[in-house]
Amino acid sequence: MPEENFYLTKEGLERIKKEYQSLRNLKKIKSSRENILPLEGENVNPAYLSLQEDLEILERKTEELENILKNYQIIKFPPKAKQNIVDLGAKVFLEDSSGQKVKFQIVGTLEANPFLEKISNESPVGKALLGCKVGEKVDIDSPVKLEYKILKITYEES
Amino acid sequence: MKNLKEKKNKKSDKDFLKELVDFFIQIGNLKIIKRRGWLLRNVKNPESIADHSFRLALMAWILGKEKGLNTKLLLKMALVHDLCEIYAGDATPYDKILPKDKKKQKELLKKWPRFLKKDEVQVYLEKRKKEYQSLLKLISELSLKRQKEIVNLWLDVQDGFTKEGRFLRQLDKVENLLQALEYYNKDKCFPMEPWWVQVKETIDDPLLLEFIEALSQKFYKKKS
Numbered sequence: 001m002p003e004e005n006f007y008l009t010k011e012g013l014e015r016i017k018k019e020y021q022s023l024r025n026l027k028k029i030k031s032s033r034e035n036i037l038p039l040e041g042e043n044v045n046p047a048y049l050s051l052q053e054d055l056e057i058l059e060r061k062t063e064e065l066e067n068i069l070k071n072y073q074i075i076k077f078p079p080k081a082k083q084n085i086v087d088l089g090a091k092v093f094l095e096d097s098s099g100q101k102v103k104f105q106i107v108g109t110l111e112a113n114p115f116l117e118k119i120s121n122e123s124p125v126g127k128a129l130l131g132c133k134v135g136e137k138v139d140i141d142s143p144v145k146l147e148y149k150i151l152k153i154t155y156e157e158s
Numbered sequence: 159m160k161n162l163k164e165k166k167n168k169k170s171d172k173d174f175l176k177e178l179v180d181f182f183i184q185i186g187n188l189k190i191i192k193r194r195g196w197l198l199r200n201v202k203n204p205e206s207i208a209d210h211s212f213r214l215a216l217m218a219w220i221l222g223k224e225k226g227l228n229t230k231l232l233l234k235m236a237l238v239h240d241l242c243e244i245y246a247g248d249a250t251p252y253d254k255i256l257p258k259d260k261k262k263q264k265e266l267l268k269k270w271p272r273f274l275k276k277d278e279v280q281v282y283l284e285k286r287k288k289e290y291q292s293l294l295k296l297i298s299e300l301s302l303k304r305q306k307e308i309v310n311l312w313l314d315v316q317d318g319f320t321k322e323g324r325f326l327r328q329l330d331k332v333e334n335l336l337q338a339l340e341y342y343n344k345d346k347c348f349p350m351e352p353w354w355v356q357v358k359e360t361i362d363d364p365l366l367l368e369f370i371e372a373l374s375q376k377f378y379k380k381k382s
Contacts, residue, residue, distance in 0.1 A: 057310055060320060061319060061320060064319070064320050064321065096270075096272070096355070097351075098268075098269040098270075098351070100269065100272040101272065102272050104359075109324070109362050110318070110324075112360070112362065114356075114359050114360050115278055115279070115281075115282040116278070116279060116282070117278070119359055119360070120360075120362040121362075122362035122364075123358065123359055123360060123361060123362040124358045124359075124361075124367070125358050125359045126359075126362070140358050142354045142358055142374075143350070143354065143374050143377075143378040144350055144351045144354045146351075146354060146355060146358060
């Protein structure tokens with residue numbers, strides 16, 4: 001998972017921005033309870049430990065999203081003349097080695113989920129499809145025969 | 159309010175251990191439940207869910223360290239990621255489309271299943287809901303702090319919220335591939351195509367891609 005540059009669809013970016021905002025709000029609420037003392041007499045206050053752990057999780061998740069929001073790149077469709085070639089954001093209709101039809105949108109690692117028909121541009125299949133045209137057959141390096149025939153390429157907002 | 163919490167905590171000391179005993183007894187079922195993907199393919203004495211989680215945890219620790227990830231978090235994620243299966247069962251992508259005819263079933267299991275998007279999304283969401291409810295049922299008697307921690311870890315693996323969550327989600331499939339390869343090694347008729355399709359379409363972590371290549375070299379070494 002390349003973490004340096006995150007490719008996102010507009011939809012993906014909106015989702016991350018929303019998550020980030022709700023985490024920040026939650027962090028504010030939690031932090032306002034920081035007056036809970038770490039020790040109760042000689043014992044560690046369990047409520048304090050619980051709060052600290054929550055804050056740590058929130059902190060970790062917030063940092064992660066901040067990193068994404070600093071290093072994202074919106075997926076832009078290529079000009080019309082080049083939309084016959086598979087690029088990031090393309091929806092590709094395929095026939096696999098077993099003759100089954102399948103459709104994928106090529107996205108960045110953060111949005112990839114084959115169950116939702118989205119595959120990463122860094123996965124072997126995603127990578128191999130990039131730059132291909134309709135009618136081309138793509139062989140995937142694998143111990144079993146894995147071949148995909150490109151039937152159609154479209155570019156449209158989800 | 160603070161006193162109330164303290165009182166409750168002190169009062170619940172014995173209950174707390176009793177609740178943990180009950181929780182660990184339920185967790186023990188993971189040692190018994192066999193992984194459904196192998197049962198469908200008639201693997202003799204297949205691994206249990208706990209067997210899978212054990213090796214996944216070791217892989218997460220060692221490979222995660224190579225990547226500079228938080229290994230404590232990865233270990234916890236590996237240990238909780240399949241807890242939901244105690245009540246939800248071990249679902250496979252084939253469950254909704256499996257024909258009763260054994261011959262047709264065998265043929266179907268040789269291929270990675272493809273669905274129409276609306277069916278696929280529905281299957282995915284139903285599975286997720288069922289597993290989430292199952293997890294909540296399992297941990298319902300634990301303290302709120304533990305419940306929150308387990309749910310957070312589980313959701314992180316499901317949604318890939320952090321680097322660790324995203325890595326574990328992919329590693330889960332790689333451990334599964336390794337197990338399939340071991341069964342293939344014992345029986346060359348074991349259908350490997352679905353596993354290769356899955357990893358080639360889902361794995362994009364560079365270290366895991368290299369690891370998969372090493373697995374390929376190991377199990378498909380050509381005799382010179």
